[in-house]
Amino acid sequence: MGTLPVPVTAAGRTGLDALLARPSDSVVALDFDGTLAPIVADPTQSRPHPAVLPALAQLAPKLRAVVVITGRPAETAVAYGGFEGVAGLEHLTVLGAYGAERWDAATARLSSPPPHPGIDRVRAELPDLLRRLEAPEGTRVEDKGHALAVHTRRAVDPARAYRWLREPLADLAARHELHLEPGRFVLEIRPAGMDKGTALTAFLDECDAGPVLYAGDDLGDLAAFDAVEERRRTGEPGLLVCSGDPDEQVTALQDRADLVVQGPEGVAELLTALAERTREP
Numbered sequence: 316m317g318t319l320p321v322p323v324t325a326a327g328r329t330g331l332d333a334l335l336a337r338p339s340d341s342v343v344a345l346d347f348d349g350t351l352a353p354i355v356a357d358p359t360q361s362r363p364h365p366a367v368l369p370a371l372a373q374l375a376p377k378l379r380a381v382v383v384i385t386g387r388p389a390e391t392a393v394a395y396g397g398f399e400g401v402a403g404l405e406h407l408t409v410l411g412a413y414g415a416e417r418w419d420a421a422t423a424r425l426s427s428p429p430p431h432p433g434i435d436r437v438r439a440e441l442p443d444l445l446r447r448l449e450a451p452e453g454t455r456v457e458d459k460g461h462a463l464a465v466h467t468r469r470a471v472d473p474a475r476a477y478r479w480l481r482e483p484l485a486d487l488a489a490r491h492e493l494h495l496e497p498g499r500f501v502l503e504i505r506p507a508g509m510d511k512g513t514a515l516t517a518f519l520d521e522c523d524a525g526p527v528l529y530a531g532d533d534l535g536d537l538a539a540f541d542a543v544e545e546r547r548r549t550g551e552p553g554l555l556v557c558s559g560d561p562d563e564q565v566t567a568l569q570d571r572a573d574l575v576v577q578g579p580e581g582v583a584e585l586l587t588a589l590a591e592r593t594r595e596p
């Protein structure tokens with residue numbers, strides 16, 4: 316049996332104990348990139364750590380629900396995640412585009428609202444803006460339909476390129492009534508209003524969930540951490556997990572986590588250890 320790590324906070328230990336005691340009331344909510352899938356230079360090559368799907372398939376049938384909440388389009392996360400048709404994941408939900416999109420394994424249906432009109436305008440302006448800014452070589456745009464992500468990971472100096480572009484891209488987003496979501500060497504222009512916290516809260520209400528575990532790795536996951544903390548204030552236990560990366564610490568998230576594990580491999584180990592210790596309903 317794998318080792319179950321001990322959360323460093325009392326609230327986290329309460330959350331973990333509650334999840335183990337009441338698995339059929341509990342929800343496990345997981346971010347995709349950096350949490351289930353190791354960070355890679357090319358965003359199209361992102362795939363879950365090999366131990367993730369077996370762990371999820373073992374754990375999910377014992378829980379109220381498992382949900383993946385991601386900044387990716389839901390369809391992309393389903394495809395890259397290999398989530399469709401997996402035994403044990405028949406009731407998985409994927410909330411994409413920070414919760415604006417939804418895919419349910421049970422129905423294989425995807426719901427996706429029309430993109431914000433500002434996205435088309437940003438798409439038209441962005442190439443010229445990046446040219447005028449002399450965006451460093453290696454800067455890449457990921458067009459996600461509902462959002463445009465500017466990646467600097469493949470620039471010679473990713474951190475410098477990120478700092479260079481952040482303010483002008485925030486201005487561009489604001490001019491079109493959009494929001495700039497900063498992430499791990501990515502600056503994402505997307506609609507405001509929906510975030511992972513709003514998405515998580517709505518999903519938990521819909522499931523009439525009890526204890527919740529949320530695992531993430533980046534700044535976009537802070538809103539989900541807020542949502543779990545808000546529930547804890549009302550007496551509903553929760554466990555906040557950071558998928559940590561020693562080479563790229565996201566301190567703002569790590570500092571608020573009850574438990575830090577080593578990247579997607581550590582997340583998979585945690586999910587496996589939970590599955591081994593939880594009863595069938």
Ligand SMILES: O=P(O)(O)OC[C@H]1O[C@H](O[C@H]2O[C@H](CO)[C@@H](O)[C@H](O)[C@H]2O)[C@H](O)[C@@H](O)[C@@H]1O
Pocket residue numbers: 346347348349353354355356357358359361384385386387457459464466468498499500501503533535
């Ligand atoms: O909410 P998430 O599932 O964590 O998605 C957040 C963004 O993840 C992707 O970018 C990140 O992962 C890439 C692949 O490992 C990496 O190259 C990049 O530096 C990271 O920022 C994705 O490309 C974005 O669209 C997501 O919004």
